[in-house]
Amino acid sequence: MNLQGKVHKFANDVNTDYIISGRHKFKTLDMKELARHVMEDLDPDFYSKVTPGDFIVAGSNFGCGSSREQAPMAIIYADISAVIAKSFARIFYRNCINTGLPLIECDTDGIDAGDKLEIDLSAGVLHNLSKGTDIPITPLPAVMLKILNDGGLVEHFKKYGGFNFD
Amino acid sequence: MGKTIAEKILSNKSGQNCRANDIVIADLxxxxxxxGTSGLAIQAFEEMQAKKVFDPQRVAMVIDHSSPSPLAGVSALHKQIRVFANEQDINxxxxxxxxxxQLVPEQGHVVPGDLVIGADSHTCTYGAINVFSTGVGSTDMAAGMVSGKLWFKVPETIKFIINGKLPAGVYSKDLILYLIGDVTADGATYRxxxxxxxxxxxxxxxxRFTISNMAIEMGAKCGLMEADQKTFDWVKEHSQREFTPVKADPDAVYAWxxxxxxxxxxxxxxxxxTVDNVAPISEVAGIPIQQGVIGTCTNGRIEDLRIAAAILKGKKVNRHTRLxxxxxxxxxxxxxxREGLIEIFMESGAAVVTPGCGPCVGTHNGVPSDGENVISTANRNFKGRMGNPTSFIYLGSPASVAASVIYGKITDPREFIK
Structure with missing residues (x-):
C-alpha cells in the first residue's frame, strides 16, 4: 500500500489534549464533528488546511497523555492518512493500530512543512519527493501488524472471537 | 536471573515464564x-458482536470526568453508560x-499482584498497592470486557531508588514532579x-498513590511499588479479596x-x-495566581485535604484568587x-465541588479565563487542558496550592509549616 500527501509539521510531545481537547471530546461520539477540532489548540486552522491523504509529521513522543481513542479516530476522520514521528507514546500507539490509523516511526528531522511524501509500507521506506531523499521506516511489531492487517482489533475479534496471534 | 515485579505479574497472569520484550496474552x-472513554468502548463491544462481559463483578464504569453533566450532549453519553451498565449488571x-x-482501590476491586487495565491513562495509580495496572484505549477496554484478557508486551523496568527523608513541607507530589523533570516526559516510555x-x-x-498516578507523565506503562505492612493494612481495610503480593528478585534485570x-x-x-518543565518553587515564587485547585486523582485524598486544610485554617483565600x-x-x-476540613475550606472562601475529576480536564467546574494563571494539584498542565488554551497551569502539592491561594501568588508552603 502506498500513501501520498503533503506534510503538516509539529514539534515533540504532541499530547492527546492537543489532538482533541477534553472540552470537545466529552460532548459527542460524532467523529466528523470532533475531526473539525483536531490540533485546534496548536493551529486553529489545521482542519481547513488538510487535503485528504495528508500526513501529520512530528518529533518524539507523539500522542502522550490521555488514553482517549477519540485522538486517532478524529485524525482518521480529518482525512489524515498516516502519522509520522520519531517515537510514539505507548497508549496512543496501541489505539492507532486498534482503530486502523497507520503509524510511521522514522527520523523526521529532514521533513519540513509542505513537503510531499510517498510512503511505501510494504518496502518500509518513506520517499520525500520534495527533497529527493529516502528515509527507512521502523517496522511494526508482528502482533500489531497482524491486528492492522485484520482491519483493527474489532475486526480481529469478529474474525477469531478473541485474541489469536498464531 | 531474577525477575522484576512486571515480569512476575505478567508471568503469573499469562501462565508463561516471560521476560521483558516477550508478547503475552494475560488474564485480567x-x-x-x-x-470520556466508556462510550467508544461500548460501541466497540457491540461491534465485536459480544453479548455479555466476561465477568460483571470485574468490570466498572465511572462517571467522573464531566459529572454532573454540564451539557445535553454529555448527558446523552452518560445515559448510554447507565443503560449498558444496567444491561450488563456491571459496577x-x-x-x-x-x-x-480513588474508587477502584477504595471499593476493594484491586489487590496486590493483580493485573488491571483501565480506559484512562492514570490507571497506573494502583501500582502503589503492587498492582500491575495500565491505561489503554477504548477498543482494548472492549476486548478486555469481552474476553477478560489482553495482549501485553512485557515491559523492561526502570528502578528508582529514593533515599533520605522528605523535609517538612515537601511531599510525594514534589518528589514525583522532581523525578519527571529529571527523566522527562518520555524518559520511561514503553517501560x-x-x-x-x-x-x-x-x-x-x-x-504513594500520588507517585504511581504520575508514572504515565514520564511515559511509563505502570508505576509499581512492593507491598509492605502499610499496604497489607490498607488493602485489608478496603477489600475482602485474598491476595499474593509480588516482590522483585534481588537479581532482577533493569533497563536502568x-x-x-x-x-x-x-x-x-x-x-x-508540560509536566516535565519542573522548577524548585523558589524559581517561580511570586507569580500571580487567579485560581487554585485542590483535588483530582493525583491529590484529592483525605491526607491531601488534611495538609491543605492545616494551612488554610483560619485564613482567607486572597481576594484576587479563587480556590x-x-x-x-x-x-x-x-x-x-467529619474532621471539619470542609468547614475550613468553606470558611476560607473555597468553592467545594462534587467528588470527581473537578476542573482538571476542562469540561466543567472552573474553566479559567483568558490569560489566567492556575495552580493545581492535578497531573497535567498541557495548554488548554482546563478548557482555555490561553490560560497557564502550574502543578504543585496541596500545600503549595493552599499557601499560594492565601497570598494570591505562588508561595513556598514551608512558611506555614511549624
Whole structure:
C-alpha cells in the first residue's frame, strides 16, 4: 500500500489534549464533528488546511497523555492518512493500530512543512519527493501488524472471537 | 536471573515464564472505563458482536470526568453508560461517587499482584498497592470486557531508588514532579517504573498513590511499588479479596537504575505547558495566581485535604484568587466533613465541588479565563487542558496550592509549616 500527501509539521510531545481537547471530546461520539477540532489548540486552522491523504509529521513522543481513542479516530476522520514521528507514546500507539490509523516511526528531522511524501509500507521506506531523499521506516511489531492487517482489533475479534496471534 | 515485579505479574497472569520484550496474552483481574472513554468502548463491544462481559463483578464504569453533566450532549453519553451498565449488571459509579482512580482501590476491586487495565491513562495509580495496572484505549477496554484478557508486551523496568527523608513541607507530589523533570516526559516510555527506598517506605498509601498516578507523565506503562505492612493494612481495610503480593528478585534485570536522595528537596512546581518543565518553587515564587485547585486523582485524598486544610485554617483565600476543592470520593468527602476540613475550606472562601475529576480536564467546574494563571494539584498542565488554551497551569502539592491561594501568588508552603 502506498500513501501520498503533503506534510503538516509539529514539534515533540504532541499530547492527546492537543489532538482533541477534553472540552470537545466529552460532548459527542460524532467523529466528523470532533475531526473539525483536531490540533485546534496548536493551529486553529489545521482542519481547513488538510487535503485528504495528508500526513501529520512530528518529533518524539507523539500522542502522550490521555488514553482517549477519540485522538486517532478524529485524525482518521480529518482525512489524515498516516502519522509520522520519531517515537510514539505507548497508549496512543496501541489505539492507532486498534482503530486502523497507520503509524510511521522514522527520523523526521529532514521533513519540513509542505513537503510531499510517498510512503511505501510494504518496502518500509518513506520517499520525500520534495527533497529527493529516502528515509527507512521502523517496522511494526508482528502482533500489531497482524491486528492492522485484520482491519483493527474489532475486526480481529469478529474474525477469531478473541485474541489469536498464531 | 531474577525477575522484576512486571515480569512476575505478567508471568503469573499469562501462565508463561516471560521476560521483558516477550508478547503475552494475560488474564485480567479488573477492567475499568470512565465517562470520556466508556462510550467508544461500548460501541466497540457491540461491534465485536459480544453479548455479555466476561465477568460483571470485574468490570466498572465511572462517571467522573464531566459529572454532573454540564451539557445535553454529555448527558446523552452518560445515559448510554447507565443503560449498558444496567444491561450488563456491571459496577456503575454514577455522579458524585468520585474519581475512578480513588474508587477502584477504595471499593476493594484491586489487590496486590493483580493485573488491571483501565480506559484512562492514570490507571497506573494502583501500582502503589503492587498492582500491575495500565491505561489503554477504548477498543482494548472492549476486548478486555469481552474476553477478560489482553495482549501485553512485557515491559523492561526502570528502578528508582529514593533515599533520605522528605523535609517538612515537601511531599510525594514534589518528589514525583522532581523525578519527571529529571527523566522527562518520555524518559520511561514503553517501560515500567519501580519505586523503592526509604523515602517511599515512609510514605502513607495516599501519598504513594500520588507517585504511581504520575508514572504515565514520564511515559511509563505502570508505576509499581512492593507491598509492605502499610499496604497489607490498607488493602485489608478496603477489600475482602485474598491476595499474593509480588516482590522483585534481588537479581532482577533493569533497563536502568536511578538513585536519589531527597533529604534536601525543595517543593517543586511544573510550569506551563508540560509536566516535565519542573522548577524548585523558589524559581517561580511570586507569580500571580487567579485560581487554585485542590483535588483530582493525583491529590484529592483525605491526607491531601488534611495538609491543605492545616494551612488554610483560619485564613482567607486572597481576594484576587479563587480556590476550588474537589474531594476524590464521596467517602473522602464524608471523612473530610467529619474532621471539619470542609468547614475550613468553606470558611476560607473555597468553592467545594462534587467528588470527581473537578476542573482538571476542562469540561466543567472552573474553566479559567483568558490569560489566567492556575495552580493545581492535578497531573497535567498541557495548554488548554482546563478548557482555555490561553490560560497557564502550574502543578504543585496541596500545600503549595493552599499557601499560594492565601497570598494570591505562588508561595513556598514551608512558611506555614511549624
Amino acid at each position: 483481574d479488573f477492567v475499568m472505563a470512565q465517562d 456503575l459509579y454514577d455522579i458524585g461517587n468520585g474519581v475512578c482512580h 515500567a517504573a519501580e519505586y523503592v527506598g526509604e523515602a517511599i517506605s515512609n510514605l502513607s498509601i495516599d501519598a 537504575i536511578k538513585e536519589y536522595n531527597v533529604s534536601n528537596l525543595e517543593p517543586q512546581i511544573a510550569k506551563p505547558h 476550588i476543592v474537589a474531594p476524590s470520593s464521596r467517602q473522602t468527602m464524608i471523612q473530610a466533613m
